Each structure stands twice: as structure tokens, then as C-alpha cells.
Amino acid sequence: MTEELTPPRRRFLALGASLAGAVVACRKAPAPSESGAHMRGYGERSPHEKSVRVVRELTKSLGTGSSRTPLGELHGIITPSALHFERHHSGVPALDPAAHRLLVDGLVERPLTFSLDDLKRFPSASRVCFIECGGNSIGEPGANLPDVQKSHGLLSCSEWTGVPLSIVLKEAGLKPEATWMIAEGADAGRMSRSIPVSKALDDAFLAYAQNGEALRPEQGYPLRLLLPGWEGNTNVKWLHRLQLVDQPAMSAKETANYTDLMPDGKAQQFTFVMEARSVITRPSGGQKLAGPGFHEITGLAWSGYGKIARVEVSTDAGQTWADAELQAPVLSKAAVRFRYPWRWDGKETVIACRCTDETGYLQPTRDEFIAVRGLNSGYHYNGIKPWRVNADGTVTHA
Amino acid sequence: MLSWLLLLCSAGVIAAQSQPYGFGQPATAADTAQKDLTVFPNGKGLPSGKGTADQGATIYKEKCAECHNEKGEGRPGQYPALVGGIGSLTSAKPLKTVGSFWPHATTVWDYIRRAMPFDHPRSLSADEAYAVTAFVLHLNGLVERTQELNEKTLPAVKMPNRDGFVPDRRPDIKSKR
Numbered sequence: 001m002t003e004e005l006t007p008p009r010r011r012f013l014a015l016g017a018s019l020a021g022a023v024v025a026c027r028k029a030p031a032p033s034e035s036g037a038h039m040r041g042y043g044e045r046s047p048h049e050k051s052v053r054v055v056r057e058l059t060k061s062l063g064t065g066s067s068r069t070p071l072g073e074l075h076g077i078i079t080p081s082a083l084h085f086e087r088h089h090s091g092v093p094a095l096d097p098a099a100h101r102l103l104v105d106g107l108v109e110r111p112l113t114f115s116l117d118d119l120k121r122f123p124s125a126s127r128v129c130f131i132e133c134g135g136n137s138i139g140e141p142g143a144n145l146p147d148v149q150k151s152h153g154l155l156s157c158s159e160w161t162g163v164p165l166s167i168v169l170k171e172a173g174l175k176p177e178a179t180w181m182i183a184e185g186a187d188a189g190r191m192s193r194s195i196p197v198s199k200a201l202d203d204a205f206l207a208y209a210q211n212g213e214a215l216r217p218e219q220g221y222p223l224r225l226l227l228p229g230w231e232g233n234t235n236v237k238w239l240h241r242l243q244l245v246d247q248p249a250m251s252a253k254e255t256a257n258y259t260d261l262m263p264d265g266k267a268q269q270f271t272f273v274m275e276a277r278s279v280i281t282r283p284s285g286g287q288k289l290a291g292p293g294f295h296e297i298t299g300l301a302w303s304g305y306g307k308i309a310r311v312e313v314s315t316d317a318g319q320t321w322a323d324a325e326l327q328a329p330v331l332s333k334a335a336v337r338f339r340y341p342w343r344w345d346g347k348e349t350v351i352a353c354r355c356t357d358e359t360g361y362l363q364p365t366r367d368e369f370i371a372v373r374g375l376n377s378g379y380h381y382n383g384i385k386p387w388r389v390n391a392d393g394t395v396t397h398a
Numbered sequence: 399m400l401s402w403l404l405l406l407c408s409a410g411v412i413a414a415q416s417q418p419y420g421f422g423q424p425a426t427a428a429d430t431a432q433k434d435l436t437v438f439p440n441g442k443g444l445p446s447g448k449g450t451a452d453q454g455a456t457i458y459k460e461k462c463a464e465c466h467n468e469k470g471e472g473r474p475g476q477y478p479a480l481v482g483g484i485g486s487l488t489s490a491k492p493l494k495t496v497g498s499f500w501p502h503a504t505t506v507w508d509y510i511r512r513a514m515p516f517d518h519p520r521s522l523s524a525d526e527a528y529a530v531t532a533f534v535l536h537l538n539g540l541v542e543r544t545q546e547l548n549e550k551t552l553p554a555v556k557m558p559n560r561d562g563f564v565p566d567r568r569p570d571i572k573s574k575r
Contacts, residue, residue, distance in 0.1 A: 060476040061465070061516045090513060103429050110417065111425035118421045171417050182436050189513035190435055190520075241433045249436050250502050252509040256494065259563065265488040267499075268570075269563040362573035372571045376492050380568075 053083055054149055063091025063188075066133065068153025071281045071300065077128070077327075077335040079156035081211045085232075086218045087133045087154060089253070090189030093238055097214075097222040100186070102206070106244035109173030116208060116222050122163040122171075125205060127228065128334045130157040130302045132274045134231035134258045137381040141370055144397035147285035151385060151397075155302070157335035160226050162207035165200050169244075178244040182251075183225050186240040193234045194248035195227065199272070203228050203333075206239065229304030229333035230272040231380070233258050263374035276303030277363050277382035278311050278338070278355035289393035292346035297324070302335045303357035310356040313340040317350035317398075318386070324353065332358075344389065350398045352386040435520075437508035441553035444504070448548040449529025451536035457526050458533045461515045470537040481537045484558050497538030501563055503547075503555035507531045528552065 051074070053067035066087040069079055079085075086092075097116050105111035133154035137145070145151035174197065181200050184192040195204075207226040208215060215221040220237025227234050233253055248254065248270070259267040278301035283289055297315070301308045307330055312321040324338040338353070354363045366383035388398035437443040459468075465477040472479030483493025492498075496506050511527045513519050522530065532547040540555060541547065547555070 059478070060473070090516070090519070101429070103425055103433055104422075105425050105430050111430065112422035113425045113429050114422040118423075121421050122419060167418075171419060171422060173416065184433065184435070188519050189516075192436065192512075243436055245436075245438075247438060247440075249508070250439050250505050251436075252500075252505055252513075255502070255505055255563070256496075256500055256509075261487060261492060261494070262564075263488070265492075266562055266564050268566055268568070271566045271568060273566075273568070275568060361569055362575060364571045364573040368571055368573050375490075 051083065053085065054153065063088050066135075066154060068149050069156045070149045071152055071155070071279070072148045072284045072287060074281070077157050077300070077337050078211065079158060081158065081213070081216050081219070084156040084158060084210070084216065084219055085131075085133065085154045087135070087232060088187065088218075089191050090187045092217050093187050094217070095186060095222060095238060100222050100240065102223060102239060103241045104168065104172045104244070105241070106182075107175040107178035107246065108169075108244050109175065110171075112172050114168070119163050119168070119206060119208065119223070122167050124161055125164050126159055126161040126209075127203075127205070127226075128157065128159045128329075128331050129226070129228040130155060130274075130333065130335045131232045131235055132156075132302070132304075134233055134271075134274070134379045136232075138378050140381050140385075141366060141383060142375045145285075146397050148279055148281050148385075151285070152279045154232065155300070155335070157300075157302070158210045159212070160205070160207040161209035161212075162205045162223075162226065165204040165206055165225075166202075168206060169197075169200060169242075172244075174244060177246045180245050180248050182241070182243040182245060182249050183234075183236040183239060184241040184243070185220070185236045185238040187238050191233075191236065191253060192249065192251045193236055193254055194245075194251065194270075195225075195234060196270075197244070199227055199230070200242075227272070229274060229306075231258060231274055234272060258379055260373060260377040260379050262377060268377075271380055272304075274302070274304035275363075275380065275382050276305060276308065276355050276357040276361050277301070278308075278353045279385050280313070280351060280353050280387060283351070283389060283395045284387055285395055285397050287395045289344060289389065289395070291393065292344050295342050295344050297340040297342050297351060297353075299338055299353055300335045301326075301338055301353070301355040302333070303355070303359075303361065304333060305357050305359045305361055307332045307358040308336045308355055309358045309360075311336070311338040311353055312355075313338075313342075313351065313353045315342055315349060315351050318352060321354070346391065348389065348391045350386045350388050352384055352398075354384050435508065435512045437504045437511075439502040439504050439553065441504060441549055444507070444549035444552065445524045446549050447524030447528050448546050449525050449527070449532055450546055451529070451532040451541060451543045454526075454529035454531070454533030454536070457522075457530045461518075461522075462530065465516065470534060480534050484538070487559070487562065495538070496534055497540065497558065499559050499562070501557055501560050503531070503535060503540075503552050503557055506534060507552055510534070 057065035136154035280299040327337040386398035470480035483498035
């Protein structure tokens with residue numbers, strides 16, 4: 001980016017631009033150059049590519065909403081960082097990485113603060129994993145959302161790099177009474193969540209990079225908590241404090257929000273794991289098949305419990321199911337791409353997919369979900385999503 | 399060599415030796431104080447201070463009503479309601495608010511202090527936070543106008559949905575194939 005160029009080079013560029021302008025002004029209708037575009041410091045996609053996140057504010061105070069990944073327009077398993085979904089409760093803070101400090105305190109032998117440089121000196125680790133908002137598909141069990149961006153777009157998958165949290169906690173020395181860890185962000189609302197120390201010591205890490213470069217501001221720049229397989233909100237962004245304690249804080253986002261209200265009026269709490277689910281991204285709602293003949297059915301499957309073991313596809317409204325091919329790599333707690341070759345006969349039908357993970361967990365149907373959790377649980381909906389392929393090739397919700 | 403020995407003798411280095419890597423700086427009391435917002439249901443983390451709903455009414459009018467409306471009824475589609483919905487959780491349209499859903503008064507205090515007013519978070523003093531929390535709870539019929547909330551009395555406020563939460567019992571859906 002321009003800001004990153006050194007001043008002499010910037011001046012050189014400015015001079016070049018004005019010289020070029022002068023030359024163009026003197027010439028008469030030069031033949032357009034057939035040579036390609038110049039190189040550039042930081043790439044942008046082709047101007048022909050238009051996929052964008054869909055932004056939805058939830059209150060009149062900006063920065064309290066979400067933006068959804070256009071899953072129907074993407075390929076493979078990695079979400080481009082610029083299209084990774086967002087969910088914020090108090091906007092995106094502008095943090096100076098040089099001034100940012102992570103405080104690790106509470107029930108530790110040695111309360112410590114870490115700069116970004118400190119954290120980057122520790123042994124690093126990279127891992128591809130999905131992040132899905134606990135509120136992905138809120139409303140879906142009661143009303144069929146029309147396209148996969150609206151219905152499933154609070155799911156994204158990246159390669160994250162950082163330091164395993166167990167290493168950092170060892171540095172501070174956990175006291176035996178430390179059973180919970182309050183993770184707090186430096187966003188305006190200082191969003192915080194209580195995390196069991198068992199998860200912190202298992203596979204949690206502190207991520208400073210996403211898809212090979214520094215985190216995007218919307219993803220917690222310069223530092224976020226990464227809890228593979230756990231609901232998005234617990235992956236606290238802009239992380240500035242880990243407070244080791246012996247009880248959960250019962251913060252607003254783990255009581256008022258992200259709890260699952262059951263039909264009996266009780267709410268399940270600390271429902272961290274995102275259970276297995278899958279969805280067909282092509283063909284999906286809002287898309288149109290060009291005509292009868294070959295069409296690849298493809299989509300994503302993921303499970304917070306581990307690896308996806310199996311994805312099945314039905315092209316006859318659930319009467320029969322056949323195994324889809326899983327594209328390698330099939331990684332634990334990461335999105336998996338599946339494919340199923342299909343010859344469409346041009347008649348109206350309903351297509352759907354369903355998955356099983358390595359623990360044997362079966363993705364439920366909508367009715368199975370509603371039978372247990374009712375229509376008001378809101379969070380963590382993972383029912384099977386059918387799409388109707390109409391005779392004219394249009395695809396709508398089913 | 400001498401300075402090396404001196405260093406080795408200092409407590410700092412001995413502590414650092416049990417650190418596998420020795421990265422990071424010892425955190426000071428000021429580091430913690432700067433970020434010390436967490437309040438627990440038993441009141442741990444609450445600073446000393448006090449306020450009543452009567453005192454909070456003025457603060458609310460000045461700093462909260464613009465968004466949450468005069469009586470905490472919110473503005474549909476714009477700002478959340480802070481009152482109502484008690485008894486609605488098993489209905490077809492449950493209304494989750496501080497009054498109907500939040501299990502602990504300490505969470506209300508913690509959230510208001512850390513995140514509100516939305517556009518000027520952490521601008522309330524401890525006394526103001528006690529007072530305005532008392533007012534929000536009063537709007538929900540949970541504390542009296544003149545009842546003083548402080549670090550001792552706030553955790554004792556009984557919220558209607560105190561026992562409304564159960565631990566994660568998933569996988570709770572047994573799917574059939």
C-alpha cells in the first residue's frame with residue numbers, strides 16, 4: 001500500500017506520474033499499448049469480480065451487526081480474508097500494534113504482559129480451521145432463508161498462525177485453582193467471554209496472522225483468540241487480557257446472548273462447540289442452472305467435534321442418499337469441500353446434503369432439531385438445508 | 399561477570415528462570431488496574447461505590463434515554479429494550495431483557511460499566527454505574543427507588559431468571575438415518 005512505500009520512492013512515483021501525464025498531453029491519439037498492466041505492491045482482484053459480504057446492522061449504532069460471506073460464489077475451503085464474515089458488538093477498533101499489550105494475570109505465578117514482538121518469538125503454529133458465529137442461521141428453523149449467504153454466511157475458514165496458548169500460559173505459570181480464563185478484547189465495548197482452562201490448554205492459540213498475512217482489522221488485528229471448533233464469539237478479537245480465575249464471569253455475551261433458550265424456558269449455557277453441519281453452496285438459492293445435463297453439486301461441511309467423516313447428497317428430495325467425494329485435505333475443525341456429480345433431467349426436484357463427523361454425530365433434519373430445541377433457541381442451528389431446483393433452472397429455498 | 403552475578407541474584411531473574419522462554423514483562427499493578435473490569439456474580443471485582451434508582455434516573459435521562467427510550471422500552475429495530483418480557487420465555491415470542499432473562503445483577507453492572515453509554519463507554523464513575531444500574535433494575539420492578547446499591551447489596555439482588563440456565567447438554571439431538 002502507498003503508506004508503506006518509503007518517502008523517496010513515493011516522490012519518485014509522483015514524479016513519474018506527472019511526467020507520464022505531460023507526455024500523454026503532448027502526443028496525438030497514441031495507439032493504445034497492448035502490453036499488460038504494471039506490477040503493484042499489494043494486489044487487488046480483477047475488477048470483473050464482484051463478490052462481496054452483505055452487511056446487516058442490528059441496531060442504529062453502527063458496528064453492532066454482521067457481514068456475511070458469499071459462500072455460493074467461493075471455491076475450495078479457504079475464505080479470502082477480505083470476505084471473512086464479521087460480527088461485532090461495538091465496531092472495529094483501530095489498534096496500534098506497537099502499543100498493543102496482552103496482559104496475562106489473575107491466578108498465575110507470574111503475571112506478564114506481552115508485546116506482539118514477544119508473542120512472535122515463541123514457537124509458532126499454523127492451523128486451518130473454520131470460525132462460525134454461534135448465531136449463524138438464526139431464524140432459519142422458522143423461516144427458510146433464500147440463499148446460502150443469508151442462511152450460512154456467518155461461516156468462514158482460514159489458515160491461522162500464532163502461538164499455542166498452552167505455551168504462553170506455561171510462561172506465566174498456571175496456579176492449580178485456575179479453572180477459567182476471562183478473555184477480553186480491546187474493542188470499544190471490551191467484549192469478554194469466560195473460557196474453561198481445559199480448552200485453553202488443549203488446542204487454543206493466539207493468532208496474529210490469517211492466510212499468510214497479519215490479521216485483518218475486522219478479524220481482531222493485531223491479536224485474537226483462536227478456539228478451534230468453538231462458536232465465533234469465544235474467539236475474542238483484539239485480545240488484550242487473559243485473566244485466570246476460578247469461576248466464569250457470567251458476562252453479558254455468555255448469559256444474555258449465545259445461550260440456547262429451550263422450549264421449557266431454560267437456556268443451555270456455555271454451548272461452545274459448533275456441531276457438525278453441511279450445506280450445498282452450488283447450486284443454491286438465487287442461482288440458476290443453465291439447462292439439463294451435467295452439474296456438479298458442491299458445498300462445505302464442518303464440525304467443531306473433529307473431522308468430517310462423510311457427506312451424503314440427495315437429488316430426489318431425500319428419498320435416496322449417495323456419498324459425496326470429500327476433497328483432501330479433510331482437516332479436524334476445518335471446512336471440508338465435497339463434490340457430487342449430477343445429471344439434471346430438467347425436472348423440478350429438491351437437493352440436499354447431510355454429514356456425519358468422526359465422532360459419529362449425525363447432522364439432524366430441521367424437524368429433528370425443532371423437536372428438541374424448539375423454535376426459539378436461536379443459536380447453533382445446524383439442520384439439513386434443502387434447495388428446490390425448479391424446472392426453469394432457478395434454485396430457491398425448499 | 400560481576401553484574402551478571404548480581405542479576406542472577408535478583409528475584410526477577412530467578413523468576414524468569416522458571417519461565418521456559420523468558421519472554422514478556424512482569425505485569426505491574428498498574429497494568430491490571432488499567433484493564434480491571436471483570437465483575438463476578440459473587441461481587442468479586444466490584445469497586446466500592448453506591449447509588450440509588452432515584453439518583454440513577456437523572457443519569458439515565460441524560461446518558462441513556464436517547465437510545466433506550468424514557469422508560470427503557472427501547473426503540474424497535476433500533477435499540478434494545480431494557481425492560482419487559484418477564485414470564486415470556488416459554489411463549490411463542492419470548493422477549494429477552496435485563497429483567498426477563500439476565501441471571502445476575504452483577505452482569506448488568508459489569509456490562510453497563512464496560513460498554514455503555516454505547517458511544518462513550520467507561521465514562522461512568524463507579525457511583526454513576528451503581529445508580530444507573532439501580533434505575534434499570536427499578537424499571538424492571540426489581541429494586542425500590544431509594545434502595546442503595548453498592549458492592550455488597552448489588553450481588554444480592556435476586557433476578558427473576560436467576561435459575562434459568564442449565565449447562566450445555568449437547569449433543570442433545572439424536573438424529574435417525
